[in-house]
Amino acid sequence: MRSLVLFLVQYGGVALFFLLEAVCLYLVVNYNQKQEEIWLNSSNIISGTILNFRSDISQYYNLSEFADSLAADNARLKARLNNAQFVQTILMDSIKDVEKQQQFTYIAARVVNSTIHLHNNTFTIDRGSKHGIQPHMGVIDSNPGGGIVGIVTNVSENYSVVMALLHQEIKVPAALSRNKYHGFLSWQPSNPKKINLIDVPKHAEIRRKDTVETSTHSALFPAGIPVGIVDTFWQDPGSNFHTISAKLINDLGNVQYVYVVNNLMKGEIVKLEEEASGE
Amino acid sequence: MNSSIIKNGIRFVLLVLAQILIFKSIDLDTNGFSYFTIFFYPIFILLLPIRTPTVLVVFLGFILGLTVDVFYDSLGVHAGASVFSAFIRSTILNVLEPRGGYEVNASPTKSNYGINFFFRYAAIFMFFHILVYFSLEIFTPVYFNEIFIRTGFSFILSLLFVIIFQYLFNPKE
Numbered sequence: 001m002r003s004l005v006l007f008l009v010q011y012g013g014v015a016l017f018f019l020l021e022a023v024c025l026y027l028v029v030n031y032n033q034k035q036e037e038i039w040l041n042s043s044n045i046i047s048g049t050i051l052n053f054r055s056d057i058s059q060y061y062n063l064s065e066f067a068d069s070l071a072a073d074n075a076r077l078k079a080r081l082n083n084a085q086f087v088q089t090i091l092m093d094s095i096k097d098v099e100k101q102q103q104f105t106y107i108a109a110r111v112v113n114s115t116i117h118l119h120n121n122t123f124t125i126d127r128g129s130k131h132g133i134q135p136h137m138g139v140i141d142s143n144p145g146g147g148i149v150g151i152v153t154n155v156s157e158n159y160s161v162v163m164a165l166l167h168q169e170i171k172v173p174a175a176l177s178r179n180k181y182h183g184f185l186s187w188q189p190s191n192p193k194k195i196n197l198i199d200v201p202k203h204a205e206i207r208r209k210d211t212v213e214t215s216t217h218s219a220l221f222p223a224g225i226p227v228g229i230v231d232t233f234w235q236d237p238g239s240n241f242h243t244i245s246a247k248l249i250n251d252l253g254n255v256q257y258v259y260v261v262n263n264l265m266k267g268e269i270v271k272l273e274e275e276a277s278g279e
Numbered sequence: 280m281n282s283s284i285i286k287n288g289i290r291f292v293l294l295v296l297a298q299i300l301i302f303k304s305i306d307l308d309t310n311g312f313s314y315f316t317i318f319f320y321p322i323f324i325l326l327l328p329i330r331t332p333t334v335l336v337v338f339l340g341f342i343l344g345l346t347v348d349v350f351y352d353s354l355g356v357h358a359g360a361s362v363f364s365a366f367i368r369s370t371i372l373n374v375l376e377p378r379g380g381y382e383v384n385a386s387p388t389k390s391n392y393g394i395n396f397f398f399r400y401a402a403i404f405m406f407f408h409i410l411v412y413f414s415l416e417i418f419t420p421v422y423f424n425e426i427f428i429r430t431g432f433s434f435i436l437s438l439l440f441v442i443i444f445q446y447l448f449n450p451k452e
Binding site (some may be wrong): 025 | 332333334336337338340341344348351354355356358359362363365366369413419420
């Protein structure tokens, strides 16, 4: 009992001080009109700060619009890269005249619908004929590591449907980046993370971890975009070709932004090849 | 001991009466804006015996402030200031403790420890009391200047009256 009294004498002052100051503050705010108003106003300032914070968050949601404009910017910049240019270099005597002409332009688009678990998968993107998209245009991923998405098949005014890389009918020329041996990308409905490179010549030297990239044979994609990493390869009995199973560089399950590739010289190539085969 | 309680009790009543009857009416009121308030009642806390436990000082400060508040119609404002100054009283006394220490049952008065001691003690005490009072009265840091101007004016005048009180009555305890 004595020690309790001593304890109270020693520390009770501090406790009582805080308690009574709290009581005083309560009295001040509740029984004095001016202070009450100031108190309420200050509370409003605090709630105002919270509301501001909330609007900051809603701005965050507007970020998607912002991202759209950035994607469009990217498309413009991508079109200025080297692999989007057709090099018109002419060697004449010893004068080297380097001239470049625009070959590829890009249209940024957002994926609005996609499937990856069906046998024939498609993507729907929010750009259409109004924005310059035509069937048989290539679609690449916005993923900085590379990766392609598929080929445009149907176009409406505002939307386009893309035959995904994960489609049984897909056939995109591709090559090994190390030695440039060609083949075709083809997909068997099994694993949405893997793709096959078929028709690779038998004598091609293949190693695991080789990169598969888009080739110069394709009129739909600029050359040199990484597509996958070689995982396994084999030779079917009686066949003269290797089949390579590669792991896709991009995950088609979470593609958000894509670029539709517009090859300005495709018409010329197609026309020429038709003429040649018609002869 | 008992006489001390009675004396302090009487002092309590007289100081509150002086405050509400005299000093309340001489607030210089110009256009509804008073530049100063003379604080006379804190003398009660100021002169409590030095060995009074802080708990008791704080509690008495609260009762004193609340009593004054009732007459000033500003519930909590004087009380808040009094509780604060009552709480820091022991700290001020420790800081100003003379070389020989305080005598048992002594009060910190002019007659016990000299005008030098008492002036410093009262000045620090009154300054904090008045500063807290105007902080609670104005209640917003927006009028920072006003808090300091009014604290300054009130401080000088109140301290003057507190010292005059010592010379008039020269209390031993």
